[in-house]
Amino acid sequence: MWSLTSLFTRSAQQAEVTQAKSDDVQQDNAHSETDSTQTTPKASAIVSTVQVPELNLQESDKSSDQTDQDAPTITSSSTPTTNNASLMLPPSAPTQRRPPTLKPVNQPFLAPPKLKASSLRPTSLSAASALRAPPATTNGLTTSTLAPSQRASRKVILGPGHSPLDWAALTKDPRNNLRGANLPPTLIKVTPSMLKSQNGRKGTDAWTSYNGKVYNITPYVSFHPGGKGELLRGAGKDSGKLFLETHPWVNWDGILGECLVGILVSENEKGDDETNELDAMD
Numbered sequence: 490m491w492s493l494t495s496l497f498t499r500s501a502q503q504a505e506v507t508q509a510k511s512d513d514v515q516q517d518n519a520h521s522e523t524d525s526t527q528t529t530p531k532a533s534a535i536v537s538t539v540q541v542p543e544l545n546l547q548e549s550d551k552s553s554d555q556t557d558q559d560a561p562t563i564t565s566s567s568t569p570t571t572n573n574a575s576l577m578l579p580p581s582a583p584t585q586r587r588p589p590t591l592k593p594v595n596q597p598f599l600a601p602p603k604l605k606a607s608s609l610r611p612t613s614l615s616a617a618s619a620l621r622a623p624p625a626t627t628n629g630l631t632t633s634t635l636a637p638s639q640r641a642s643r644k645v646i647l648g649p650g651h652s653p654l655d656w657a658a659l660t661k662d663p664r665n666n667l668r669g670a671n672l673p674p675t676l677i678k679v680t681p682s683m684l685k686s687q688n689g690r691k692g693t694d695a696w697t698s699y700n701g702k703v704y705n706i707t708p709y710v711s712f713h714p715g716g717k718g719e720l721l722r723g724a725g726k727d728s729g730k731l732f733l734e735t736h737p738w739v740n741w742d743g744i745l746g747e748c749l750v751g752i753l754v755s756e757n758e759k760g761d762d763e764t765n766e767l768d769a770m771d
C-alpha cells in the first residue's frame with residue numbers, strides 16, 4: 490500500500506515529468522512546424538494528435554491510485570448517469586397534456602334539440618298496429634289471426650247473465666244438455682236433409698255444421714257477441730265460410746264443444762248403427 494506522503498511525492502514527480510515531456514513536445518512541434526512550413530502545411534494536424542496520446546500512455550503506466558485521483562475529473566465530463574439527469578429538460582408543462590376543452594368559455598351550453606310530440610308518433614297508425622301484417626285485400630280474408638284494428642265493431646250488447654263467462658259456466662255443467670232434447674247420449678249421424686230441417690224455425694233447434702261436425706247453436710244465440718241474427722245466418726247449413734270470414738281467431742270447439750250433436754254424413758250413408766260408428770270416431 491502507498492502512504493499519503495509517498496503518494497504526493499510520486500504525483501509531484503510525475504507532474505514534473507509530464508510537464509517536461511509536454512515542453513519537449515511543444516519544442517518538437519515548433520521545430521516540426523518550422524520544417525513543415527517549408528514543405529507542406531500538415532504541421533498543425535500533427536500538433537493536436539501528438540498531445541493526446543502521450544498523456545494517455547503515461548497515465549496507463551501509473552498505479553491505480555493515480556487513476557483514482559483523476560477519476561472525479563473524468564467522471565464529471567463523461568459519465569452520463571447522474572449528472573446528465575440534471576441536464577435533462579423538465580417534463581413538459583401539464584398544460585400541453587390537458588385534454589381539449591369541452592366547454593366553450595364564452596358560449597352557453599347547447600340546448601338539446603326540441604322535439605315535438607307529433608314527430609315522435611306516426612301520424613296515422615300506432616306502433617303496435619305498424620307491426621301487424623297488413624290485412625289481405627282479396628276475398629276479405631286475412632293471413633293474420635289478429636283482429637283487424639281499424640274495422641268498425643259489429644258487436645252487440647249482450648243481456649244480463651249472457652257474458653262469455655256466463656256461457657263458460659253454463660257449458661261446465663253436463664246436466665244442462667246443450668246438445669238439445671230428444672237426442673241419444675251418443676253422437677248421431679246427420680244427413681244434409683236433417684241439417685236443413687234444423688234451421689230454428691217452427692220450434693226446432695238451430696243446427697249448423699263446421700268442419701264436418703254438427704252443432705246445436707240455439708243455446709248460444711243469446712250469448713253470441715255478434716248478435717242473434719248473425720249467428721243464425723248459418724242455421725240449417727254449414728257456417729265454416731261465414732265463420733272464417735268474420736273471426737277466424739275464435740275457438741269454435743272451445744265455445745260450442747258441449748253443443749256437439751253429431752257428424753255430417755251423406756244422405757245414403759245413414760244406417761241403423763249410426764251410434765256405434767260415431768263412437769268409434771271418438
Ligand code: HEM
Binds near residue numbers: 719722
Ligand atoms: C253464421 C256464423 C256466424 C256469423 C255470421 C258471426 C258473426 C259475428 C259477428 C258479426 C261478430 C262481431 C264481430 C265484431 O265486429 O267484433 C261476431 C263476434 C263473435 N262471434 Fe260470431 N258469428 C258466427 C258464428 C259464431 C260461432 C258459431 C261462434 C262460436 C263458436 C261465434 C263466436 C263469436 C265470438 C266469440 C265473437 C266475439 C269476437 C271478438 O270479441 O273478437 N260466432 N260474430
